[in-house]
Amino acid sequence: MFGFLKKVADYTRDAVDAANYLGQGLSVTFDHLRRRPITVQYPYEKLIPSERYRGRIHYEFDKCIACEVCVRVCPINLPVVDWVMNKETKKKELRNYSIDFGVCIFCGNCVEYCPTNCLSMTEEYELAAFDRHSLNYDNVALGRLPTSVTTDPSVQPLRELAYLPAGVMDPHGVPADQPRAGQLPAQVLEQLQANAAAGDEGESIENAPVGDKANG
């Protein structure tokens, strides 16, 4: 008898709990309706890539010394360096250079290790092509500079969340001259140096603990 009653009680409790959880879930969904979309209307609006963005690689043919360091540091030995040894001058003569961006993983090792800085990362990421072979860029294609999002007249550039002023969530309509939250490394350095200079002039200024630390 009591076993049966207990069963009924447990069942009822389960049902009430289930209804309760359902209500909680509904309130969560309802609450989400208040949040505004963060949509970037892609072909018309684009996010400005961050300053360390690793996009398509840019290459300057004239700077290259054909040392093949890029090939050695590449995880898959991807760059093709086509050079011949000039017997008379005893120097390498570079004829062609190519990177296949259908295979490249954009790790940036080649850019990191290039002794003459002839390689660099751009902010170009729209590499879609109808034929995968057209992704194999030769030195001419590698030497082209991409269109910047900020200078393209058909694109509305939008700042990424980390580059927005403090407290702003929506990049739409934020003026370009409004600075981002926090300070850039250069600005921090400037501040430190200014503080250090102030510390040298008079020891009385104690409002900058960072400056004191820099003083040693």
Next chain:
Amino acid sequence: MVTNLATAAPALVSPGLDLELSFTQALQGLGLSPQVAHLIWLPLPMALVLVAAIVGVLVTVWLERKISAAAQQRIGPEYAGPLGVLQPMADGLKLLVKEDVIPARADGLLFTLGPVLVLVPVILSWLIVPFGQNLLISNVGVGIFLWISLSSIQPIGLLMSGYASNNKYSLLGGLRAAAQSISYEIPLALSVLAVVMMSNSLSTVDIVDQQNGAGVLSWNVWRQPVGFLIFWICALAECERLPFDLPEAEEELVAGYQTEYAGMKFALFYLGSYINLVLSALLVSVLYLGGWGFPIPVEWLAGWLGQSVDAPVVQVITASVGIVMTVLKAYLLVFLAILLRWTTPRVRIDQLLDLGWKFLLPLSLANLLITAALKLVFPSAFGG
């Protein structure tokens, strides 16, 4: 056709706006016989309700897409018309001009008949949805029973299209749809029965009239809270909406019985499911939320303002308020259904049948018995 309360049952309740009477009288004034006037009147409410159902579906589809987008921090349809309001039209137009494919190994006749059998009963059920005292196509005496019996035709169409597609996913989807419809029809009917018992009538007009004695306080939802919940859950299951959309569970069954359908035949299924959703929402508002009734009875408001209920202006205002209230309540329920869609995970087939047979059925039976007991004990409060 429309039961004319002005002549059949005078004085008891205010007849409200009777468009048929005015229309036929106007035609008779032009020298037509009453029969001809009635014949000219006949197609008008039917066409109007058909248009209302289609527009209701377009609005629901738009709402579904926009609310789903809002719940997920998206924008949703945007380019077709202002705020994307024309998106459902564009969808419909696309389906209309798509090729109508019948698979080579399918049973052509049943394949075509399936979607029709799904859609027709749903549209037919709009016969009994009242938007006001006389604003419905037909105040049939068995109103709500007609809806229940019509809605049980639907699984036959689903089963038919599932079988005729000659596709294992379609067949499984059709079987699931039939199982689901059959198991949720019974608690649905039982919870309706409790309401019918309280209002002593199967007619939807009578059910609403009986709820509008004291405005919001006399709505059935206060006397039938359990019945309201059971009815809503069952209505969702009948509409195959989440969390009960097993027949077209795409992860398991591709698209269930709709898998082989394209073009206009698919559009019929689509239309049917959304008309059914709006219809269910309308019927919940009719059965439990006072139908066309304003939270404060319009008669009281008219009395406070010193206006006669029978004055033409008041009648027109009352009718408009009635339509607005019915639609408003229905769309609040549609909103709830959309919110539920993005809240609840889909149930498994065994959980679905367990919920139907082992939980809702006993509960609705108990609800019915308790209602009967309460009706005997408190006849004044529970419609003796």
